Amino acid sequence: MSAKIVTITSGKGGVGKTTATANLGVALASTGASVVCIDADIGLRNLDVVMGLENRIVYDFVDVVEGRCKLRQAMIRDKRLEQLYLIPAAQTRDKTAVSPQDMIRLTDELRSEYDWILIDSPAGIERGFRNAIAPADIVLIITNPEVSAVRDADRIIGLIEAEEKGPGKLILNRVKPEMVRRGDMLGTEDILEILAIDLIGIVPEDEAVLVATNHGVPVASDTGSRAGRAFQNIARRLNGEEVPFESLDGRDGFFGRITRMMKAGGEG
Amino acid sequence: MNFLEKVGLGKSRSAKDAKERLQLVLIHDRAGLSPGRIEALKDDLIDVISKHVEIDRDLVEITLTKDRDRQRLVADIPLAPPRRRR
Numbered sequence: 001m002s003a004k005i006v007t008i009t010s011g012k013g014g015v016g017k018t019t020a021t022a023n024l025g026v027a028l029a030s031t032g033a034s035v036v037c038i039d040a041d042i043g044l045r046n047l048d049v050v051m052g053l054e055n056r057i058v059y060d061f062v063d064v065v066e067g068r069c070k071l072r073q074a075m076i077r078d079k080r081l082e083q084l085y086l087i088p089a090a091q092t093r094d095k096t097a098v099s100p101q102d103m104i105r106l107t108d109e110l111r112s113e114y115d116w117i118l119i120d121s122p123a124g125i126e127r128g129f130r131n132a133i134a135p136a137d138i139v140l141i142i143t144n145p146e147v148s149a150v151r152d153a154d155r156i157i158g159l160i161e162a163e164e165k166g167p168g169k170l171i172l173n174r175v176k177p178e179m180v181r182r183g184d185m186l187g188t189e190d191i192l193e194i195l196a197i198d199l200i201g202i203v204p205e206d207e208a209v210l211v212a213t214n215h216g217v218p219v220a221s222d223t224g225s226r227a228g229r230a231f232q233n234i235a236r237r238l239n240g241e242e243v244p245f246e247s248l249d250g251r252d253g254f255f256g257r258i259t260r261m262m263k264a265g266g267e268g
Numbered sequence: 269m270n271f272l273e274k275v276g277l278g279k280s281r282s283a284k285d286a287k288e289r290l291q292l293v294l295i296h297d298r299a300g301l302s303p304g305r306i307e308a309l310k311d312d313l314i315d316v317i318s319k320h321v322e323i324d325r326d327l328v329e330i331t332l333t334k335d336r337d338r339q340r341l342v343a344d345i346p347l348a349p350p351r352r353r354r
Binding site for chain 2 (some may be wrong): 146147150151154155158183184186187190194204234
């Protein structure tokens with residue numbers, strides 16, 4: 001067994017990195033894979049509350065880096081999924097407490113025993129981001145259909161390529177199909193054309209995400225919600241399955257057009 | 269945006285605006301050349317070229333463009349109108 005290391009990053013804050021990490025963790029672990037989620041946002045810990053594990057933290061990632069505990073002692077097992085773990089960030093330290101080499105060393109320790117290691121990157125392009133992408137095999141860039149988020153995603157894509165971690169894949173999050181339809185929101189095709197990157201998932205805006213986060217149960221645990229299904233589909237695509245892109249606007253043409261774009265991108 | 273759109277009656281096309289503005293700003297971001305830097309470059313260019321030939325300073329245009337995968341700096345430098353010799 002050799003884990004694939006996936007880093008979820010965005011540049012801009014608040015676009016859904018932590019939500020995506022928690023949900024991909026749940027979705028991958030639901031298929032029987034073993035998954036370790038690492039919160040790399042040192043000083044602004046949040047993956048723990050989104051996964052509902054905030055009351056179980058004893059040690060954190062910086063404790064491991066500084067030798068106060070073993071890696072296994074900082075791993076918190078999920079309440080529902082036996083094969084899902086969280087390594088929380090330290091809350092009282094900053095990004096300089098960890099180096100890119102620390103990230104590589106500690107994830108290498110986990111590689112042989114788990115299927116997936118998911119790293120939740122902090123916002124920004126500084127040390128925390130560098131730490132988060134250092135060990136990555138695959139980088140997922142998440143963005144929203146708004147100019148500031150797309151601009152930051154473009155910057156991040158450039159930095160990832162410069163670090164030879166590219167090309168990365170795009171998650172388009174919080175899409176409102178009715179706004180796209182009436183010409184008031186950038187559509188998937190527009191964003192793919194601007195960023196020139198492969199798509200791995202489209203997640204619709206869905207109140208179920210906030211409700212699930214309120215309970216500390218990621219929305220992907222629930223197959224009934226559109227966002228939950230979208231995250232499960234991303235997990236399947238990470239596993240190499242060919243899953244058609246969701247038709248968010250209920251028209252047949254949408255999915256057909258996206259598939260054609262993906263194929264054109266693959267050949268080009 | 270026309271009057272009807274402003275009062276919320278016509279079809280809004282704000283996504284089109286967003287796309288055009290993004291494409292423009294990303295051309296500058298990717299080249300690491302802000303519009304201000306391009307102005308400075310233009311002034312330098314005018315000085316250098318003026319040493320050799322008389323140009324119409326006010327009409328000089330420097331633009332960043334993109335074709336396929338390569339970005340291009342395009343300079344349009346009109347010469348000063350020729351004076352008739354007698």
